Amino acid sequence: MILPIYLYGESVLRKKAEEIPQNTPEIKAMIDDMFATMYQASGVGLAGPQVGKSLRIFVVDTAPFVKDNDDDEFTEEEKNELMSFKRVFINPVILEEKGESWKFNEGCLSIPKIREDVLRPSEVKIQYLDEDFLPHTEVFKGIIARVIQHEYDHLEGILFTDRISPFKRKLLQGKLNDISKGLITPDYKFKIPKK
Ligand code: NI
Helix, strand or coil, rough: CCCCCCCCCCCHCCCCCCCCCCCCCHHHHHHHHHHHHHHHHHEEEEHHHHHCCCCCEEECCHHHHHCCCCCCCCCCCHHHHHHCCCEEEEEEEEEEEEEEEEEEEEEEEEEEEEEEEEEEEEEEEEEECCCCEEEEEEEEEHHHHHHHHHHHHHCCCCHHHHHCCHHHHHHHHHHHHHHCCCCCCCCCCCCCCCC
């Protein structure tokens, strides 16, 4: 089932999300719905709060980075890695972020039609449960780390526009206000923001 995506201005996007206490059929169904919702919106990551659930879960599938990219931005090895990276992160905890900070042009399904360069460390060490509630601790780098960092922020009530310079944010404020008023809308299913 495709769920409506909550847009900038919705309070759930600003709340710290709650841990998921146990595996239930509802969580299984929610994971399926989150993937379906992410794919129809052509996203590479989607977090619980973005579908109105203040729960510590996000899904990632980085294949569209390769599919939607004709130019040779990636090496064969990177392409293979991105094409096959599909993962569910439940109750994740970032244990460490390190490496040189680098700029990547980020977008967000909750902030349609806005993209900005965001600086983040290149590596992330994260502990999480997968869709079967099995625990993992892994280190991710590059674009995969980037998607994880962006999605993890959603669980803390942080949006990528919080991580750009105050000057750039000021320039964007009009557009952000327009999203929250329902004046800028995406071409996928979304929740009409409260006026
Ligand atoms: Ni996002």
